[in-house]
Amino acid sequence: MYLPLVHLLQLSLSPNVLHGQSEDYKNLATVSPYHDAPNVPGVSVDLPDDCTVDQVIMLHRHGSRGPVSEQNFILGLVETLDNARDIIRSTPLPPNLQFLKQGYEYQLAPQELTIVGRRELFDHGVEFALRYPNLSTDVVVSSPIQRVVDSSYFFAQGFFGLKTENITFRTVTDLDDPVSWITPWKSCPKFSTHQPHQAASRWAAKYVPPIAQKLGRLVPGINISVNDTRGALYACPFDLATRNQSPWCNVFSTRELQNLEYEYDLLMDGVSGHASRGDIGPLLGAFYVKKLIERLTNGTRDAEPLYLEFGHDTSILLPLSTMGLNKDSLPLNPDRVPVHRVFRTSQQTPFAASMVWERFTCKKSFEGPQVRLVLNGATFPLFICAKSKVDKRYGTCSLDEFARANEYSTHVHYKDESWNTACDIDG
Ligand SMILES: *[C@@H]1O[C@H](CO)[C@@H](O)[C@H](O)[C@H]1NC(C)=O
Ligand SMILES: *[C@@H]1O[C@H](CO)[C@@H](O)[C@H](O)[C@H]1NC(C)=O
Ligand SMILES: *[C@@H]1O[C@H](CO)[C@@H](O)[C@H](O)[C@H]1NC(C)=O
Ligand SMILES: *[C@@H]1O[C@H](CO)[C@@H](O)[C@H](O)[C@H]1NC(C)=O
Ligand SMILES: *[C@@H]1O[C@H](CO)[C@@H](O)[C@H](O)[C@H]1NC(C)=O
Numbered sequence: 001m002y003l004p005l006v007h008l009l010q011l012s013l014s015p016n017v018l019h020g021q022s023e024d025y026k027n028l029a030t031v032s033p034y035h036d037a038p039n040v041p042g043v044s045v046d047l048p049d050d051c052t053v054d055q056v057i058m059l060h061r062h063g064s065r066g067p068v069s070e071q072n073f074i075l076g077l078v079e080t081l082d083n084a085r086d087i088i089r090s091t092p093l094p095p096n097l098q099f100l101k102q103g104y105e106y107q108l109a110p111q112e113l114t115i116v117g118r119r120e121l122f123d124h125g126v127e128f129a130l131r132y133p134n135l136s137t138d139v140v141v142s143s144p145i146q147r148v149v150d151s152s153y154f155f156a157q158g159f160f161g162l163k164t165e166n167i168t169f170r171t172v173t174d175l176d177d178p179v180s181w182i183t184p185w186k187s188c189p190k191f192s193t194h195q196p197h198q199a200a201s202r203w204a205a206k207y208v209p210p211i212a213q214k215l216g217r218l219v220p221g222i223n224i225s226v227n228d229t230r231g232a233l234y235a236c237p238f239d240l241a242t243r244n245q246s247p248w249c250n251v252f253s254t255r256e257l258q259n260l261e262y263e264y265d266l267l268m269d270g271v272s273g274h275a276s277r278g279d280i281g282p283l284l285g286a287f288y289v290k291k292l293i294e295r296l297t298n299g300t301r302d303a304e305p306l307y308l309e310f311g312h313d314t315s316i317l318l319p320l321s322t323m324g325l326n327k328d329s330l331p332l333n334p335d336r337v338p339v340h341r342v343f344r345t346s347q348q349t350p351f352a353a354s355m356v357w358e359r360f361t362c363k364k365s366f367e368g369p370q371v372r373l374v375l376n377g378a379t380f381p382l383f384i385c386a387k388s389k390v391d392k393r394y395g396t397c398s399l400d401e402f403a404r405a406n407e408y409s410t411h412v413h414y415k416d417e418s419w420n421t422a423c424d425i426d427g
Pocket of ligand 3: 221222223
């Protein structure tokens, strides 16, 4: 009985528990602070001892950032609260809203990588160097957006240390591909005019108003609008992103935060192509998959042992969608949260997410080159090409089967018929 007591004591002192429900912090969709994905039951975490990883291709999302589209909602909330300062001071408030008496201080830097994000990337660089001590490169490639460039730099500091001064940092705009495999949507005009927001908005119209009413009851005398309530919901993840804690997270129930998570999932499921008509997402993701197969198979005879690349949540979700790895059998429902779903950005693309492809060979366990996907620290089973019992046990595939399962992608080309139909404004 001694050990469990110590355990409980530690729990009650841990800051996450003091400030809210720590498990909830992992389930804030694409705006979750980084956390490893859970291991899949029945799938081995490690490869057999006789295997050696000889090539690694990494695509890393930028770390925690300040708000972008969320910014105006949070600013609106701050203004409402400022205007009601006198009422708030004289009104009795429940314990989890007492912080409003001191005033809620907003100090978020929009869009940019935060200090927390900087640490996420540095730590991942260190962990990567420990995990793959024999692999190196002298080039790092990223999306040109500043928070991504910054992320690649802090990862490099962790991975290379002072040798970073001799590393070449490129952005996709320095490469002359007509379609970037990291930011393929930039070449597809229809993607930017595409509206994946409908399902998410429909869902928001359903779950946010009851929360606004609840806040109205808890803080009588001021009118907290639906938009202010969205601001309060967003303040939770963006305070976490900026200063590692937020008084707002504690204002919402687990269920309410799950509803926020689902809103982001509906949005990203639309963006990456599972819910949308016309399948732009899988088409765009094919450019990454094609590049991946070219590198894994060394088709051009100049493949490197290590690729370090940096992009966005969409950069990772598109190829997962193309390969059919995170697709639900029924499209996500904009009216209610399904009991189970495969598409889960909290696990697939939190801030500082990493998609790591390993090519490995073994003395006995497997014959010929094999492939494994490690997504946010956990083996993501490649069920699309697993054939044997050992494949299933390790979540892996032979390289041949992997290439065969992804033939669609190798046949996609810029300005071919499917590209023109999906992407061209006149198509
Ligand atoms: C790195 O290379 C050394 C020497 O070839 C080898 O002994 C070691 O097992 C390798 N480490 C990994 C993690 O592959
Ligand atoms: C960077 O490269 C230069 C030239 O090769 C070398 O003199 C220097 O020591 C390198 N810096 C580090 C930190 O390795
Ligand atoms: C809140 O809204 C009601 C109805 O629109 C209005 O009568 C009241 O004055 C508002 N209260 C504040 C504090 O703005
Ligand atoms: C709420 O925010 C949305 C998006 O910014 C805006 O279009 C809408 O007009 C706002 N609603 C109100 C009542 O201010
Ligand atoms: C790709 O093939 C070339 C030429 O055979 C070889 O030098 C290089 O090491 C290979 N790259 C990888 C990552 O296997």
